[in-house]
Amino acid sequence: MKIIAYGIRDDEKPYLEQWSKDKGIEVKAVAELLDDSTVDQAKGYDGAVVYQQKPYTAEVLDKLASFGIKSLSLRNVGVDNIDADAIKRNGIKVTNVPAYSPSAIAELTVTQLMRLLRKTNTFDRKIAHGDLRWAPDIADELDQMTVGVIATGRIGRKAINIYRGFGAKIVAYDIYHNPELEKEGIYVDTLDELYAQADVISLHSPATKENEHMLDDAAFNKMKDGVFILNPARGTLIDTDALIRALDSGKVAGAALDVYEDEVGIFNTDFGSFDAIPDERLKNLIKRENVLVTPHIAFYTKTAAKNMVQFALNSNVNLIEKGTDDSEVKF
Numbered sequence: 001m002k003i004i005a006y007g008i009r010d011d012e013k014p015y016l017e018q019w020s021k022d023k024g025i026e027v028k029a030v031a032e033l034l035d036d037s038t039v040d041q042a043k044g045y046d047g048a049v050v051y052q053q054k055p056y057t058a059e060v061l062d063k064l065a066s067f068g069i070k071s072l073s074l075r076n077v078g079v080d081n082i083d084a085d086a087i088k089r090n091g092i093k094v095t096n097v098p099a100y101s102p103s104a105i106a107e108l109t110v111t112q113l114m115r116l117l118r119k120t121n122t123f124d125r126k127i128a129h130g131d132l133r134w135a136p137d138i139a140d141e142l143d144q145m146t147v148g149v150i151a152t153g154r155i156g157r158k159a160i161n162i163y164r165g166f167g168a169k170i171v172a173y174d175i176y177h178n179p180e181l182e183k184e185g186i187y188v189d190t191l192d193e194l195y196a197q198a199d200v201i202s203l204h205s206p207a208t209k210e211n212e213h214m215l216d217d218a219a220f221n222k223m224k225d226g227v228f229i230l231n232p233a234r235g236t237l238i239d240t241d242a243l244i245r246a247l248d249s250g251k252v253a254g255a256a257l258d259v260y261e262d263e264v265g266i267f268n269t270d271f272g273s274f275d276a277i278p279d280e281r282l283k284n285l286i287k288r289e290n291v292l293v294t295p296h297i298a299f300y301t302k303t304a305a306k307n308m309v310q311f312a313l314n315s316n317v318n319l320i321e322k323g324t325d326d327s328e329v330k331f
């Protein structure tokens, strides 16, 4: 059996090599992403392991299938960049890694919330200029706040546990109710109810057509004044222009964004200087003291990198050998 792995970063290589040695299975590591210029390298392999945020196009998927590759294992969770019709048409089986490390995402989310509440960005800037005064930057305490968690999958539940450690009250919204959380009575029936109650909104939903721009002008208007918004999930959940308006009006007191709707091709790139970042809207957000932008790094921990590589390779082997895997994604 031979597997090709695309988009392998240097920090992933040791985990890939260790797995290959332990299993005695050949894995070719390719640094480039899977696209029409690299797909031909997959000829002769039995399966492909991939990770990328740019689209997996119909042309590329058709080509993989024409090489007999019907086993595609993603190293990440999200499947929103895959052409579902091409997957179905070609009978390609796809797996993802649904739980490489829910803690990685939840920990960054809460870290950023604490930074917003304690205004560390403001104090860092003041201190850098020799201003060591307290006022007017008095903080809020999470212990006194209600956090509205949207989507209670593995990451949302991990975040809930951490918020609870700080003493926060939780309200949650999800179309699927987790039985344990259901017993605790934390679910509200509508997003409007969550917006009305939450001091902090913590987004943990996958991106779907239905929830694109879930947080738009209308949604922000239904929220409490001075709400904090946390998005470590998917950029498309927030209408960025509406968020900017809500920040300008003070409706939103602060936002932590690890994702951004136009991030592909921008995040994880070195532009050499702030001015050279080719996205004015993003720069507008980054410049604000009450907005914390990180370039989709919530997942980027050693535990997650190891699990993403090794779980995806295990799933790929299962697809190749048995035609199925527990992490198979249904399109």
Ligand code: COI
Residues within 6 Å of the ligand: 051, 075, 076, 077, 078, 079, 296, 299
């Ligand atoms: C995912 O797993 O879907 C992510 O968003 C993390 C990705 C940037 C590796």
